[in-house]
Amino acid sequence: MKIISLETYVVAVPPPHIGGMYWLFVKLKTDNGIEGVGEIYSATFHPKAMVPAIEDTFQRYLLDHDPHHVERFFRQAYSSGFTQRPDLTMMGIVSGLEMACWDIIGKAAHKPVYELLGGKVNERLRSYTYLYPVNSKGEYDYSDPDLAAEYAVRAVEQGFTAVKFDPAGPYTAYSGHQISLEVLERCETFCRKIRDAVGNRADLLFGTHGQMVPSSAIRLARRLEKYDPLWFEEPIPPGQEDAMGQVAGKTTIPIATGERLTTKYEFFKLLQAGGASILQMNVGRCGGLLEGKKIASMAEAFYAQIAPHLYNGPIGAAASFQLAACTPNFLIQESIGTWHGFHAEVLKKPLQWEDGYIIPSTEPGLGVELNMDVVRAHTPYTGDRLHLQMAAKPFDVKDSAPARG
DSSP: OOEEEEEEEEEEOOTTOTTOSEEEEEEEEETTSOEEEEEEOOOSSOHHHHHHHHHHHHHHHTTTSOTTOHHHHHHHHHTTTTOOSOOHHHHHHHHHHHHHHHHHHHHHHTSBGGGGTTOOOOSSEEEEEEOOOBOTTSOBOOSOHHHHHHHHHHHHHHTOSEEEEOOSOOOBTTOOBOOOHHHHHHHHHHHHHHHHHHTTSSEEEEEOOSOBOHHHHHHHHHHHGGGOOSEEEOOSOTTOHHHHHHHHTTOSSOEEEOTTOOHHHHHHHHHHTTOOSEEOOOTTTTTOHHHHHHHHHHHHHTTOEEOOOOOSOHHHHHHHHHHHHTOTTBOOEEESTTSOTHHHHTBSSOOOEETTEEOOOOSSBTSOOBOHHHHHHTOSOOOSSOSSOOBSSOOBTTBOOOOOO
């Protein structure tokens, strides 16, 4: 069996752009007619730069190769251009192409991918969602703690046993910074009101995105400990594992991080520094399914758990579910609501979510098929924004509203 072709689709996500501005889907085809789909979690460059890079990687390292040889593909792409280091953009490309290979492998074997990566250990996957509060004007409003508490109750009533929110101010190109007393108070207010609203029916997941320097993160953590969050997410920027360990050592709240990290090497340094007990790799960025499995297995030796990150489309989600299903140290999976809306429309059959849990597909491969009519109707993406963006100006204590995607 050999891979003979690649198709790339840059799908524009309609407003309100839940899951990002666009999704980068790839489709591989073999000489015996099997097709596999994947998703690249791209953030660094615009799709007009990413698509040629995807095609270059495909032609160099996958064309005319057996899709089963994912180790060979990973090592050659990882070493491309005499690098042999965790390159974020290359690993995003590798991740999407590699999960498409696994989709083919599973279809050829007539097995879900999780059965080929150790076998299913989780029949259902506990899930959480961000809170998406809508105010009386029909607008998303992330600044009102009472509205957040109301939507937390709604999420619990749907079946969720954990909810995430991020009231710690904007994330900027100049983070980390020292957040203000006003923001510290707002963060505590959000935690208090949501905890009062849901009681012990749901865990609180306190999301940040590297906004703070370590001393600021420790100040905030001390305020939040009384509300017993399940985690404090990425309190400082990635890249300094010892600094993350400094924060972890000063709070009783578990530290979760990893959405911006790639490969076993970066996660090893984080674990070695004691920087996190919950790893949030994104399968569409970290190096793919096999690399994600290696990261999870390494975490197991550190008594750490995984909570795969997911703010992208349903192909990356399906791959993430495959990893979670076969991982014994799985904690919880990020869900984007209940997988309704455009996440459902772009698939022939929606992802399955029931009473707070994701149900892994029993179909071969990743278990999903794209609705190509919908894909083509939303291709190409013509906007200028990247998948996600940070504020271009430094943090200002007089303009510190909660972050918006």
